Amino acid sequence: MVAYETCQNHMKKPPHTDEGTTPRRATVSQMLGLLSGTYRKHRWRLLAGFAALLLVDFLQLVIPRIIKSGVDGLTSGTTGRPELLKLGLLIILIALFVVILRFTWRYLIIGFSRLLERDIRNHIFSHILKMDGPFFEKRTTGDLMAHSSNDLSAVQMACGMGMVAAVDALVMLVAAIGFMIAIHPFLTFLALLPMPLLAVSTRFLSGRLHKHFSVVQAQFSLLTEFSRSTLVSIGLIKSYTMEQFQTDQFGHLGQQYVKANLRVARIQGLISPIATLVGNTGMLVVLFWGGKFVIEGQITLGDFVAFIIYLYMLIWPVMAIGWVANLVQRGATSLGRIHDLVSSSALVPDPATGPSSDSDQPGFRLEKLSFCYPSTPLPVLKNITLEFGPGIHGITGRTGSGKSTLCKLLTRLYPVNDGQLFFADHDVNHFPLSQIRSQVGYVSQEPILYSNTIADNISLGRPDASQDEIEMAAQNAAVHRDILSFEKGYQTLIGERGVKLSGGQRQRLALARALLCDRQVLLIDDGLSAVDVETEQEVFAGLKRYFKNKVVIIISNRTKLLSMTDRIIVLANGQVENIGSHERLLAENALYRSMYEKQMRSQSDGELRVT
Ligand SMILES: Nc1ncnc2c1ncn2[C@@H]1O[C@H](COP(=O)(O)OP(=O)(O)O)[C@@H](O)[C@H]1O
Ligand SMILES: [Mg+2]
Known part of the structure; x- marks a missing residue:
């Protein structure tokens, strides 16, 4: 617990949770609350479905009565062939009705269970998308996929076939046994x-x-x-x-x-x-x-025959009792798990309204910011005080020094304590998440591109963008020429069925995507690492053009790129070790100097090799 004294950003837990993102076991009424909306919405459909189901049961129960009257008529000699034919036709007519009604209830009730499944699936999906970093640390992808497949189908089965079988078995059981008792x-x-x-x-x-x-x-x-x-x-x-x-x-x-x-x-x-x-x-x-x-x-011979038919009719409902018990048990367990999932709450606060920041200068300010991940009590960022106003800021530091973590805090993926992180001079905890995120663009080291056209990938954040705007963003990200070199240009498909892009091209596409969104703040987390040195300069010039009076934060370990920025921050072990211009850091910071010398050496080696 000692470490928590320096690091309390995940101590603030929502009141109803016992372990951050995992709520207590759900009560039955809470679990049923997940279903009730869909039940209410489709109550007429269900009612009609069950009416058809009951009618089928009734008609099936009538058949042995008809057979009984035929057999009794035969034994007493009152029934001839015309009467038997009539009874046979009646049974066929009933069977016809049964076919239609069976189709009707299946369509209505099984259809309902599919609608229910869809509603819960949408609920799960939209809930997951609202969640933050700590949530995704606890839930693996496989875990989440299991919820949306196995658990969901268990609930669908219980609420579809389970419900049908329960009602059907109960009615058939009671009625058939009733008829049997009436006989003997x-x-x-x-x-x-x-x-x-x-x-x-x-x-x-x-x-x-x-x-x-x-x-x-x-x-x-x-x-x-x-x-x-x-x-x-x-x-x-x-x-x-x-x-x-x-x-x-x-x-x-x-x-x-x-x-x-x-x-x-x-x-x-x-x-x-x-x-x-x-x-x-x-x-x-x-x-x-x-x-x-x-x-x-x-008893009469007719009773005897009818009795045997009723007995056969009982076999399915009796089996259904055992089967339904299993279905319901599994469905309830799955519904409990789904309830746990959709009632877990995010740790990053998301108030409905925030301070108006239009007039304020966008940018971040960190005041003695400390942070640790929920899974480990050791702080990853310690006591950082920094300001990111308009301009291009470089951040560098060894692997594990906390650069990406800082990005995650600025993009509001993880919670921070009150009074430590400010956006446009207001505490970030007072902003709705969307208000901050809509002003912050982010480019990661490994860009995620979809199997889609290049134009669609660039316009991901602004699907309404015109072709001119898309091309302009691509030009500023220095990827326009690369795109034109493909046969289909901007309509080229990327991915398994399309072209394979180089690492640098992928990064520049991701940059173009961020540029098109035209946010007030742009974070590039090592997102230019695969761009070659010549193109780097072109990219930087584009950034400078695009982000006049805006905030750009470039995380990189390439001193050539860093030397072009307005100032460079060196992080070490989660703390700011040095801040200054390229020249100043060369003189003052050992890490920076050794990085520079190593890169100059390898570059001149490369040049020697080329010549
Ligand atoms: N999700 C996480 N949970 C726990 N520790 C993490 C997590 N992500 C990163 N860390 C740790 O935080 C430290 C800083 O990581 P990171 O910010 O990714 O560094 P950098 O980007 O500078 O290489 C590392 O020690 C890393 O192991
Ligand atoms: Mg990193």
């Missing part, structure tokens, strides 16, 4: 004796089935991920002659996948025979005792 209560009791065994075994088997099925899915993703990574790195694999090794690995994974699938198949193979076995045990009881009751005249 004692016979019903005897026939139902084996049924609990069916419910319990289905519950057990469907639990195992789910477990093995998850293994199948996991094996399948391993397999696809393996082939993907192999294909992506095919050059590497060939150069290390790893083809056989990879093939063996692939074969091994395939074998595991088959094994997992066979385990699923074994359980699936068990479920239906067990149901048949239990059903037939009931049948044995009915044949023996029911037959006796028919002979004794307690």
Whole structure:
């Protein structure tokens, strides 16, 4: 706890969370709150769906009654062939209705579960996009993807088929047993004796089935991920002659996948025979005792036949009880996890309104700023006091000195304490995040480009930009000529199906993207590292033109680039070691001088080699 005394920027936690971004276990009503909006919105759809479902159940229950009347008519001799034909036609008519109604409820209710899934997915996605750095340190990408696939489908299943099966099973169970009791209560009791065994075994088997099925899915993703990574790195694999090794690995994974699938198949193979076995045990009881009751005249032959049909009708609802219990349990666990995710709150404050900063001079001021990451108690930035007003500022320092961390604080990805970081002379904690971010442009060392045209990549932050504006930004980022050298110019596709750009070209494209947004502040975090020395000057001239009276912060370890800036800040171990012009740092700062000398040497070596 000692370290917290110097570093308290993540001690401020939202009141309802116990560990920064992880909320307490959700209550049932909180979890259902996630669903209630969609249920309310589609209540008529659900009502119509369940009405159709109940009607199907009713019609199915009528069929044994019709058969009973036919059989009884036959035994008493009152029914002839025309009557039998009529009964047959009636059954076909009912079956026709059942087809239509079944389609209707499936469409309405399963459709509803898909709508519900979409709503929750959108909720998760928009929530994730609102989150900050500490959140993404805790949640891995795989974790987040699992929420939007496995957990979501578990909830969708529980609220779709689970809900249907629960209602359907309950109605069929009550009605069929009711009809059976009406025929003969004692016979019903005897026939139902084996049924609990069916419910319990289905519950057990469907639990195992789910477990093995998850293994199948996991094996399948391993397999696809393996082939993907192999294909992506095919050059590497060939150069290390790893083809056989990879093939063996692939074969091994395939074998595991088959094994997992066979385990699923074994359980699936068990479920239906067990149901048949239990059903037939009931049948044995009915044949023996029911037959006796028919002979004794307690029930008619028609009753006997109807009873057998009702007994068969019971098998599915009894199995459904075990299955639904599993679905609901899984759905609830997943819904709990989703609730945890969407109720985690960001640590960076985001007030709804902020101070009006239009009249103020944009720029950052750091007042004894200290910072440490939530995962480690040691401060990464210590007691930094600096001002970034209009002009071009260079920042340099060894790897790990805290340069990128500073960028993350300026772009408001991580929380800072009150009174330590100011934007346009107001505490950053009083600004809505969007208000600051809309004034700060950012270029990272490894630019992210999308598989899209060059023009679309540049206009990412301003999709409405005209072609002229896009070209102007590209010219200022010294990448216009490179773009024109491609056959399709600005319409060239980048990425897997398009051209491969060099590291320097990618960085300059990212710079053009930032220039087009025309923000008051531009942060370049080592974003010119791959640009060659000749182009560097051109890029710098473009920056100077574009950012007159604005704030540019360039993080770099290239002394040639730094020498062009207005002043240079040297960071060491999270502290400001020196500030000054290129000349002054050459004279005063050992690190800077050695960087300079090393780069001059390697440059002249390069020149010697060229000549
Ligand atoms: N997300 C993080 N969690 C914990 N420590 C981090 C994190 N990111 C960076 N650090 C640590 O902070 C220090 C400064 O890192 P960084 O700002 O990336 O340095 P630079 O950009 O100057 O190379 C390093 O010691 C690094 O290990
Ligand atoms: Mg860095």
